Amino acid sequence: MRVLFVNANRSAAYGGVERWMIEAACGLAGRGHVCTLLGRPGTAWLRAARSRGVPAREGIRGAWIQRVFRVRAAMRDFRPDVVVAKAKKAARMAAFGRATGGGGRAVLFFGATHELDRSRAFDRLTWRAVDAAIVVAAGVAEWYVERGFGPPSKLHVLWNGVELSAFERATTRAAATRAALGLAPDELAIGTVGRLAWQKGLGDLLAAAELVRTRVPRARFFVIGGGRDAAQLAAAAAAPGLDGAVTLLGQRDDVPDLLAAMDIVVQSSRREGMAQATLEAMAAGRAVVSTATVGAGEAIEDGVSGLIVPVRDSNALADRLVALALDPARRRALGEAARQRIAERFTTAHMLDRCEAILGAIVAAG
Numbered sequence: 001m002r003v004l005f006v007n008a009n010r011s012a013a014y015g016g017v018e019r020w021m022i023e024a025a026c027g028l029a030g031r032g033h034v035c036t037l038l039g040r041p042g043t044a045w046l047r048a049a050r051s052r053g054v055p056a057r058e059g060i061r062g063a064w065i066q067r068v069f070r071v072r073a074a075m076r077d078f079r080p081d082v083v084v085a086k087a088k089k090a091a092r093m094a095a096f097g098r099a100t101g102g103g104g105r106a107v108l109f110f111g112a113t114h115e116l117d118r119s120r121a122f123d124r125l126t127w128r129a130v131d132a133a134i135v136v137a138a139g140v141a142e143w144y145v146e147r148g149f150g151p152p153s154k155l156h157v158l159w160n161g162v163e164l165s166a167f168e169r170a171t172t173r174a175a176a177t178r179a180a181l182g183l184a185p186d187e188l189a190i191g192t193v194g195r196l197a198w199q200k201g202l203g204d205l206l207a208a209a210e211l212v213r214t215r216v217p218r219a220r221f222f223v224i225g226g227g228r229d230a231a232q233l234a235a236a237a238a239a240p241g242l243d244g245a246v247t248l249l250g251q252r253d254d255v256p257d258l259l260a261a262m263d264i265v266v267q268s269s270r271r272e273g274m275a276q277a278t279l280e281a282m283a284a285g286r287a288v289v290s291t292a293t294v295g296a297g298e299a300i301e302d303g304v305s306g307l308i309v310p311v312r313d314s315n316a317l318a319d320r321l322v323a324l325a326l327d328p329a330r331r332r333a334l335g336e337a338a339r340q341r342i343a344e345r346f347t348t349a350h351m352l353d354r355c356e357a358i359l360g361a362i363v364a365a366g
Helices: 016-030 044-051 064-078 088-102 121-129 138-146 164-171 174-180 202-215 230-237 255-260 276-283 314-325 328-345 348-364
Strands: 002-006 034-038 082-086 105-110 132-135 155-157 188-193 219-224 246-250 264-267 287-291 307-309
Touching (some): 002 016, 002 088, 016 034, 016 044, 016 082, 016 276, 064 088, 082 088, 082 348, 088 105, 088 121, 105 348, 132 138, 138 155, 155 348, 164 174, 164 255, 164 328, 174 255, 188 202, 188 314, 202 219, 202 230, 202 314, 219 255, 264 276, 276 287, 287 314, 287 328, 307 314
Parallel strands (some): 002 034, 002 082, 082 105, 105 132, 132 155, 219 246, 264 287, 287 307
8 A cells, every 4th residue: 555644734843643644654664555754845744754764755845836736746656545634735735636647545634623614615625525534533533523524434533552662661761861851859740742832721731830839849840842832831931920840841852751751741732632642641651631622531541541630720730730749659550550551552553553444444445
């Protein structure tokens, strides 16, 4: 099977969808499939892909119409059986390429809810133009179907996966990573990973952090990731009430090491599918506190392998963080259960099995 992954991400920061595309392309290639990534020139995610040995093309450039025809040209050259595109603009380009001689089936990858709106004509056109969609959680599929983007058979649920061995190795370096972060032995490290954008609810996390600090003065917070709201977040993190307890680490390639160094990991999103960072924190054996976004309950068994709090409820988030801060045994139990849940359901091998079956079915349906 020949698979082309199309992603027009132009940011210095990249997130879960980009990491998934790299992991899927690498893993599928190891199973005998031919995979290539197509993106914009000089982007961080393509550099990361090449460092993994994944073939990558920098063909998405120029004005809008030029990008459309360059995607088609790449499809005509590569002759994919299936094209997996992140976001609706890339999906429309893939559908145009397929219809005008590029071949393959056009698949829209949904990383979250709210990516299509039934009231927008272009969104309805996008949905008619693509052959199928991949979603990261059953809850995401239900969200789109309820809003008129059906039938259900057009949406394929593909849970993400994590390479456990990378996180197991990272735990052996946790003490050194904590030292590099300047953490004292008696300080509690609370971390979060994600793009610095409204959807990630980082303002809610900072509000919770201020409440936590009144009860756990030795708590420190680490934000891992980059994005368009970096300057705004830096200003908020410098608020007097936080007293320098928040450190912004920026975009990092050593996420397994950083997660292994945390005592607690937070996913404070306001809008999400199944967050890759949540799965990675669970793989690192960390106690995770997540907001109740779509898909969170598919990853976490509330009270068993993590804790779930209402979206945009900083008080509830702070209460859970304080409770875990004061209960190391509870943190260990949640972390061990989280790692076991990943091993049973969310490894990279599990993801690749599902991905191979889904893409094969989409190609066969054509």
